[in-house]
Amino acid sequence: MWNGEGAVRWNLNWRRRLFVWESTLLDELLLVINRVVLTDVEDHWGWRAEKGEMFTVKSTYVLLANKFLTGMAIASEQAAMFKAIWKTSAPSKVEGFSWMVLHNRIPTKDNLFLRKIIQNEGECACVMCGIGLETVEHLLLYCDVAIQVWGRVLSWLGMEFYLPHNLMSLLNFLADVQGRKQMRKGLIMIWQAVIWALWRHRNKIVFENGITDVIGLVEEVKISSWKWWIARSQTLSCLFYEWNQAPTLCLLR
Structure with missing residues (x-):
């Protein structure tokens, strides 16, 4: 032919x-x-x-970046944060989750509604507080449960908690703390541990009929961040005693 x-x-x-x-x-x-x-x-x-x-x-x-992020102006500070989340001691799946959170790509109820997976807008309430619309910022920052978790975690770190404008602002705040590079990496990793724990807790409520437990969430953040840090640590020292005495110093040294 x-x-x-x-x-x-x-x-x-x-x-x-x-x-x-x-x-x-x-x-x-x-x-x-x-x-x-x-x-x-x-x-x-x-x-x-x-x-x-x-x-x-x-x-x-x-x-994919050129396809989905075209026209989005990213400040130099934001670009630095997008690089920093890939260089912590958190597992790769948590680092990937952090990237998705900052790009609003996780399946929160508002995103599921936009994709027609949830048909009724009235079903988009936050599963943890039952009040606000479940968006990324609400679920991981503005929800009453999230606020309590952030407050307790930052208190554990010896820092004051001021409700930021968004999750990127909070990440920038932690990454801008004066100190050694390892300390800043540790704080970014703890930021990842908090949003990961909140997301897992949200899914337990949705799929396993779990109940809200702020104290349990904070403990999960402490244990997860400690395990991640030890797993990537190049030294094999025993830190159990120091963890009990001064958990913040143990993590960020």
């Missing part, structure tokens, strides 16, 4: 004469297939984002 000798052209033969509307479709088809270049080279799989070469995760990230 294709003649590659001399002037390249398609030889499309039909069993009957085409109607006028079919001729129009044929013209549209030829516009598409005439752009195809046929060669004698053996076919192979290629990743278009790498110009037909091997697939890479980096090129996929750039492709």
